[in-house]
Amino acid sequence: MKKILNDPADYVDEMLEGMVAAHPETYAQPVRRVIARAAGAKKGKVGIVTGGGSGHLPIFTGYVGTGLLDACAIGDVFASPSAEQMAEAIRLADGGAGVLRLYGNYGGDVMNFDMAGEMAEMEHDIRTTTVLLTDDVVSAPKEEAEKRRGVAGMVYAFKIAGAAAERGDDLDEVTRIAQKTADACRSIGMALTPCTIPQAGKPTFEIGETEMEMGMGIHGEPGIWRDAIKPADEIAEEMLDRLLADQPLAKGDRISILVNSLGATPAEELYILYRHARKKLDALGVEIVMPLVGRYATSMEMTGATITVIKLDEELESLLKAPADCAFWRV
Amino acid sequence: MKKILNDPADYVDEMLEGMVAAHPETYAQPVRRVIARAAGAKKGKVGIVTGGGSGHLPIFTGYVGTGLLDACAIGDVFASPSAEQMAEAIRLADGGAGVLRLYGNYGGDVMNFDMAGEMAEMEHDIRTTTVLLTDDVVSAPKEEAEKRRGVAGMVYAFKIAGAAAERGDDLDEVTRIAQKTADACRSIGMALTPCTIPQAGKPTFEIGETEMEMGMGIHGEPGIWRDAIKPADEIAEEMLDRLLADQPLAKGDRISILVNSLGATPAEELYILYRHARKKLDALGVEIVMPLVGRYATSMEMTGATITVIKLDEELESLLKAPADCAFWRV
Amino acid sequence: MIDSSAIAKALSGIAAHTATASEELCSADGALGDGDLGITVSKGFAEAAGAELPNDVGIALLTVAKAFQRVSSSSYGTLLATGFMAAAKLEKGKTGIAPEDIPGLVAAARDAMMARGKGNLGDKSVLDSLDAVAEALRDTPRGDMIDTAITAAAESIERFRDQPSKLGRARMFGEKSVGLADPGQLAFLRILEGLNGT
Amino acid sequence: MIDSSAIAKALSGIAAHTATASEELCSADGALGDGDLGITVSKGFAEAAGAELPNDVGIALLTVAKAFQRVSSSSYGTLLATGFMAAAKLEKGKTGIAPEDIPGLVAAARDAMMARGKGNLGDKSVLDSLDAVAEALRDTPRGDMIDTAITAAAESIERFRDQPSKLGRARMFGEKSVGLADPGQLAFLRILEGLNGT
Ligand SMILES: Nc1ncnc2c1ncn2[C@@H]1O[C@H](COP(=O)(O)OP(=O)(O)O)[C@@H](O)[C@H]1O
Ligand SMILES: Nc1ncnc2c1ncn2[C@@H]1O[C@H](COP(=O)(O)OP(=O)(O)O)[C@@H](O)[C@H]1O
Ligand SMILES: [Mg+2]
Ligand SMILES: [Mg+2]
Numbered sequence A, B: 001m002k003k004i005l006n007d008p009a010d011y012v013d014e015m016l017e018g019m020v021a022a023h024p025e026t027y028a029q030p031v032r033r034v035i036a037r038a039a040g041a042k043k044g045k046v047g048i049v050t051g052g053g054s055g056h057l058p059i060f061t062g063y064v065g066t067g068l069l070d071a072c073a074i075g076d077v078f079a080s081p082s083a084e085q086m087a088e089a090i091r092l093a094d095g096g097a098g099v100l101r102l103y104g105n106y107g108g109d110v111m112n113f114d115m116a117g118e119m120a121e122m123e124h125d126i127r128t129t130t131v132l133l134t135d136d137v138v139s140a141p142k143e144e145a146e147k148r149r150g151v152a153g154m155v156y157a158f159k160i161a162g163a164a165a166e167r168g169d170d171l172d173e174v175t176r177i178a179q180k181t182a183d184a185c186r187s188i189g190m191a192l193t194p195c196t197i198p199q200a201g202k203p204t205f206e207i208g209e210t211e212m213e214m215g216m217g218i219h220g221e222p223g224i225w226r227d228a229i230k231p232a233d234e235i236a237e238e239m240l241d242r243l244l245a246d247q248p249l250a251k252g253d254r255i256s257i258l259v260n261s262l263g264a265t266p267a268e269e270l271y272i273l274y275r276h277a278r279k280k281l282d283a284l285g286v287e288i289v290m291p292l293v294g295r296y297a298t299s300m301e302m303t304g305a306t307i308t309v310i311k312l313d314e315e316l317e318s319l320l321k322a323p324a325d326c327a328f329w330r331v
Numbered sequence C, D: 001m002i003d004s005s006a007i008a009k010a011l012s013g014i015a016a017h018t019a020t021a022s023e024e025l026c027s028a029d030g031a032l033g034d035g036d037l038g039i040t041v042s043k044g045f046a047e048a049a050g051a052e053l054p055n056d057v058g059i060a061l062l063t064v065a066k067a068f069q070r071v072s073s074s075s076y077g078t079l080l081a082t083g084f085m086a087a088a089k090l091e092k093g094k095t096g097i098a099p100e101d102i103p104g105l106v107a108a109a110r111d112a113m114m115a116r117g118k119g120n121l122g123d124k125s126v127l128d129s130l131d132a133v134a135e136a137l138r139d140t141p142r143g144d145m146i147d148t149a150i151t152a153a154a155e156s157i158e159r160f161r162d163q164p165s166k167l168g169r170a171r172m173f174g175e176k177s178v179g180l181a182d183p184g185q186l187a188f189l190r191i192l193e194g195l196n197g198t
């Protein structure tokens, strides 16, 4: 296990402690494994909470910050936080204007967040809504799109819904915009090597020295095919083809695109992917707005990349470009 | 080779093409393998150029931007650019107020930049100065500190000298401040796995499944010891001890610290290292200013980390905090 | 009547048995999911077994649900907590569970878990085991209950083995799940065995 | 007199021979550095051999220096370019190199390379080979020059083999470099052999 850690059981807590210590102007941890804005909830502002397993920095906790999230409940590596923690996150995010639960569609997370919502409404009388990210086109056919899991599209959802909340939109409006963002996002991933969950001590899956897997999920969920590693341009081509098959784009459409490393894949290689994606989209006459290339949603030291395309209209575009600030991203 | 690329021979050029395409408001490539600010040289401002091998993003090219560098010559992966390219970078950076060459102390780079300086002075009558980063404490004993190689300390030097140039300091002043920054930086690295140079197609070194190497350089240069992987706290402890032995710190001193991933090591683990470093520095009564935790100077997909400490005075601290903007870092 | 101290004893027995079965369950889950099920179940029951239980068996069951919630928030933990919570609501205010209530409690747990996890009967999940047990226990005399439950749970595994999973992470494996026992059903069998040992 | 066409012929010979030796040089450099030396040298001479050379042998040597610079910017490439540039300055305006100038040209290259790389004689580097060759060529009759140079270069490798490297990347290897030939010295020997073959 080529990881830098102490006791694997302390991985998450020590990581959070270090993160808060490094950025005390941004993050606070008022309750164990719940990260909130250092400045606390903003009175009268709609709160946005998320949650999920650890091991995906900057997702989830990293995106707590101005113009982004208000609080986040975080579990063990790749494991859902408890409903109790999520209820705490909701309470900490509440500024009196209700709270949007905005997170990825994973069974455990959904059940816990549903429970947490019930708890928050019962115990603290906080009105909550839910928007689920279901951007991974590989994880279910289009007819069952609501069963798809959420991956890097979250980054756009946090950014755009966060901007709506920050400018003072009410809960229904923030929820509408978040849902519209979720509906406009499509993602796909590919992986070359697994990562190691600290407490398990061994890789999440096995894969040959010269193999890649197209469509793999960020926890190693199986993809569409596994074969010899293809040239970068072919990889980008297929990924985009699959995204466009699910959400066609036409000349004049405006999109943003996120070329994201799962961890180990370096920025150099993301730019090689972006280069081809850009050419292809240029040829289609599609306009790219604020492309994101980097590590926005990772699986620790996994090698691989994801591509997310979000189709924009004026409303989404202006919210995407609004100022935002966390330790990992500043717009 | 678990890399996403097309022809290995095109790795660098395609990467640069993608980077410029993704961030056209920041970068331009007016000459092959020379990256300059998209807006061009600022008249009357001192120019700052750097250069070195590819494969270290955001180092070197990534730091071209406002409040940072003006131009950068970039070579093949881990190989120096040519003197001709460096001379082009100098020419592109020149706003009529002279140009500082600010880069890491590697034999090939130094020889080429010396040649390039002669060429620029001869052909374009541009006055140039040189400041070399020599922050890696492991690479030579203190008595021969001028022989040390430059690593992540570069990030501080780009930032601080860049801020001085941006506010209008003249060449001598920018050079003085850059040298002062270089003198105040100390770095050390450790590695767990190698990376693969695309054209070589095989890892830069071999290391056992449960081994780490303390003091290794960013190109796999040999370190101080190789042994079983130690707990994160012990690793951070030893790294800091070695930095402090070289540049002692006392109660009340103000520093900044950069905990940097060589590539694959995730942010989670950097925060675990930071946590311990912070405790140790707190215990010494040392004040940490603007800590940096992330991927600031990498070796593609190498696993490992470096720690840099810079001792600040008021002048350096205010320049460190001045605004800056490139695609990888915004202050 | 099953009072709080009997519940506590049962929890200890389950904790011990599921600890032994932890590796088996992890590897079953590893073949169709993220491989954490053994840990979820054994940690959850260990925490529940360590909790102080009040005399009110309803509150006692609520305490069990909360303990589960606290330590294991993977699907199975949340679902079991949901099930215990449903039973707790029905037993609140009593100092003992009447044996004849048991089939109804299992059915209530099943229904609450279906609502929580949005799963259906026939999807190949722990829901199918609960349903089989609830049905089998109806009209079963008190002394035979646990044997009947174990048999029903074991049969339910085999009945679904050769179907593809339609719920949870295993759903992603589609046809590859054919021939494999659903890990959650297997865990439920081990839980009943642990209960039997007490 | 060695005119431009003789230089061109020599470059082709060296390019061919160093291409053959490329792997050997890479692995020698791999043991003490970054393993690129064979590529640096063979690519550099291939580029130089492909360049159009003017009649002025000074300008011809400058062209060679520039070609080297262009394709290989690892230390050795820059150093060789520096050496060629130093020789170019001395021969500028001539249409042929007088054989009796050769020892002086080698010495001039050595000195320029020392200035450029801040290395010293005795550091175990290509500088020591140049120095040995420059010394040996003084008073050597024209016909024997290349043999003398090869012998001197080969001897120089052995003289330094058992010393630790004090220059370039190899310096980092300290005592581990004892017993190994300096890759740059070895490359210089192969260059001379290539020259001999023409
Ligand atoms: N939505 C659901 N409804 C009912 N049972 C479920 C559901 N999802 C999973 N299960 C059951 O839980 C088992 C897996 O539990 P667990 O390992 O905790 O899931 P995960 O780790 O994927 O969150 C499955 O074998 C299945 O029996
Ligand atoms: N500063 C220097 N001065 C003289 N010769 C040097 C110097 N540095 C390296 N060399 C020579 O160059 C050889 C290595 O060349 P090369 O592989 O191009 O270096 P690198 O790849 O480290 O830049 C060494 O074996 C040595 O003979
Ligand atoms: Mg599981
Ligand atoms: Mg799980």
Ligand SMILES: [Mg+2]
Pocket (backbone or CB within 6 Å): D029, D033, D034, D035, D036, D037, D074
């Ligand atoms: Mg070399």
Ligand SMILES: [Mg+2]
Pocket (backbone or CB within 6 Å): B078, B079, B108, D034, D036, D074, D075
């Ligand atoms: Mg080299």
